Amino acid sequence: MAPSLVVPVRSSWHPHTFYARCVTSTGNQALADILDRQAARTEGEQLLNAIVDFGVYVPVDANGSVMFVGMEGSGPSLPGYTSEECCKERLPQAAGAVHCDAARLLDIEQQTKVATLSVFSPGGYAGVPMDLLNQILQQRGQRVPEDRTLTLRWSTHPRAVALRDALRDRLLDFPGVHAVWIGHARWNETGVEQLMVHMAVGAEAPEGSADRLMKSLLARLPASGDADDADLAIALRVLDPVAEADAISQLDAMGLDTVRVDQSTRRVEVISQEYDQE
Incomplete structure (x- = not known):
């Protein structure tokens, strides 16, 4: 039919x-x-x-x-x-x-x-x-x-690091994407693990900005010969900086790798526990 x-x-x-x-x-x-x-x-x-x-x-x-x-x-x-x-x-x-x-x-x-x-x-x-x-x-x-719960933590997975580095180079090309957090997620009920990318996308962003940025990032991920590396899925959740401000505050407090744009200087800021350990 x-x-x-x-x-x-x-x-x-x-x-x-x-x-x-x-x-x-x-x-x-x-x-x-x-x-x-x-x-x-x-x-x-x-x-x-x-x-x-x-x-x-x-x-x-x-x-x-x-x-x-x-x-x-x-x-x-x-x-x-x-x-x-x-x-x-x-x-x-x-x-x-x-x-x-x-x-x-x-x-x-x-x-x-x-x-x-x-x-x-x-x-x-x-x-x-x-x-x-x-x-x-x-x-x-x-x-x-709305009932699904997960645990987020900082990730040193090679794909997480590659995503962070690619974001540093590409974020300014996507106006309206304010910040991105990268973490290792585990769904508490199923035990499924994956990388979770949260994006704060403002109302001023062009339609489809989050998806286009994500596709751009995935295209830059290096090919891996490690089966475990290739096996880890990557999920994206888009957040409204105004309506979901509380969720964004929680992400900021988790110590996840974060890439954000300083709106006053239009510079990209990268925050990572990796740098704190150097």
Whole structure:
């Protein structure tokens, strides 16, 4: 069943991108395989696991707002594509696509009240109730985003250091990004560990600044022959300097590597425990 209309969502919600090792340059292959074989009805559990494990690409318009599609015989649904290339082919009117994990998809559901996720591969399609994503997260011991808790600490991981050094060189190229914190995160309920990048992005920043900066940083990460180094995922959370000032104060108190712009001098300041030990 093909999409019959496209509805840009004019809201303040913009995806918080999750960059994971399991998403290859060709996208979510596990999901694409199920959809291309028209096996969504017989492999429903595998389909849900593929979405939760590897995420989907959500289309955005030129303003960075999420786009809905209307399916025949039903209301608007949230489209998710197995790769950026798939989104370009099946929804050419989209300005781009942002990778979202299951938690980010539920963020959208909570703020827009959309009830269905429509997932597309080059050769297939399936509709997935958002409630099922929530259920599988709960079954895995993960809560919906507002209840998820994690522990942050300073990281000496090579990828964290490389991110810090790349930020020092690139941050001024992204006006409106006030500060960035890099830490080692551990989700308390699941034990999953990853690098967590927090960005304070002001309202004056051009749309999509956080995602563009993150992609620029990832492109500068050196290739690693160490399997452990390559295995650690990198997640991004974007913060509003005004609305989330308390969270920013907490980050400042954690001793994480921090790269910020001095707004008066337009100079980049780098704060790290590594320098304190020299």
